[in-house]
Amino acid sequence: MKDFLFLLLVVTEASSRSHSSWCDLGCDCRGDLRFTICSRALIPQLPARVPPNTELLDLSDNHISVIPERSLSKNRKIRVLLLQNNNISVVEDGGFSQLEFLQKLDLSWNQISTLTEGFSIGLAFLRELQLAHNRLTSLDSRSFLHLDGLQRLNLTSNSIHTIQIRSFSSMSSLRQLHLEGNQLTSLRSGIFSMLRSLEVLNLGGNQISETEPGVFKPLVSMTLLNLANNHMSTVQFKTFLSIHTYSTHILLEDNPWNCDCDLQRVFRKLRSIQRLFLDDYYNLTCKEPAVLEDYRLMDVDTELCLAETVTVLIITATVVITVLAAMLMGERKRKKKKRGSTGRSRGSCRMSRTTETQLLNHVAILFYFFNSLFSSKERRLK
Template sequence: MADTKLRTSRMHLLFVLPLVLEVQSISKSHNFTYDCTCHLELKISNCTSSNFTHLPAALPPFTEQLDLSLNHLSAIRPQAFHSTPRLRILLLNDNMIAMLANGAFSLLEGLLRLDLSRNRISFLSEGFSRGLGSLRDLSLAENRLSSLDSSCFVHFDALQRLNLSHNAIETIKMRAFGSMSTLRQLQLNSNNLTVLKNGIFSMLRNL
């Protein structure tokens, strides 16, 4: 009788052990960064004020709104947001970003709002706007931009609001706003502009 109970106990243990291991394995695969608060139903990942110096390695792929404001990020690498392709809102304000790589946002084809205000950005490359054809709201306020090239905004086909205030912009190249026929609001206050070429805003018919 005792022998039968022992065999039953062992069988029960053998059944439970794989179940425990499986649960632990599942838990690990969903172990997103502890410095972010992720809301599954709201599709929001809040990573603000987390002292990040690099983008978090593990973020839920369902994320549509990502708040990385008030961290210590200094650079955004190419295709940096490959793990969160569904993003609609991306907040990167109040960091120390000085470098935006070509194609940094190229996988975010559904992004609607991008906030890069209060960083250290002094230059926008030709590939800055690549993949951002759906973007409607962009803030680059309070950075260190000194000029706007004719190609840095070329892919902004749907942009409606652009904030470039409080930079050090001295020159704007012709056709810098050439692709922005949908733009409704443009802020250029508090820059170093003295002369603007005729026709520089000719494509901005909705302002």
């Protein structure tokens, strides 16, 4: 028994030495060489020796700054490559072209500022790409040209302010797109074209103040749209009406809403659409007008429209009074110019004057009523 245990120990130690000989200093090879862990090894570049059977390579938390062309060409079996929290600023064209089976690539927390067409060469089977917390400023049609099979793209916390039309056009399989924490100010129709499989679109924490009505129309599978914490003061009904998904949840909290009657009408219509769910409607607050700042939209919407309706009625009544007064004065002048008036015509004139007086009294009462109603509603809003 002791001899057996001794033999087992020798074999294990020999195997361990054999495995370690495949790894650079600071790396740890595990799981029959399928997992190579080089995290926090303080290495400045990609390791020269990685077991050829490696499927997961963890190079996170190091000092790597450049991904050369045709990197890791001897490690075609890698499925997961973790490069987060390095100093990577340059990815040469074809840097990942040899990793034909790569499914997850994590480049978050680096210094990448541009994505060339060559960045995505060879990544047709990539399913998840993490690019959060980099220095990207714009996206165009070349940025993700070869990522046909990508399902999850994370671009959180970059400095993206421009997305050109068809930037994501090659990603027909994309299901999640995270763009929160960037510097987008507007959403133009066409930037999400071809994303027919997209389910989650996260645009929270940008500076979006304008959305074109058809921008979300291509997203026929979208179930979550996050527009919270932007600069939206109003929104067009057609913008969300164009979403034809069976069930879509929309987040709109922490925007500086201008709580006028038009906005109230838009939200009333949106809430009546059964396929759309405004999950945080009861938390929406007003920024303008100043008298309503920090009020919840749901608490002031009815008052807003009623006050506005009263205003319209007062204006209408004023116009009616003005027109009637002009007509009566014109009629009175015309009758005074008549010559040879008979007794009968004088009686008719007296009757006409009585009718005029009664009509003017009724209009004055109507004007007083509308003015009092409006003043009462205005005091309630204050």
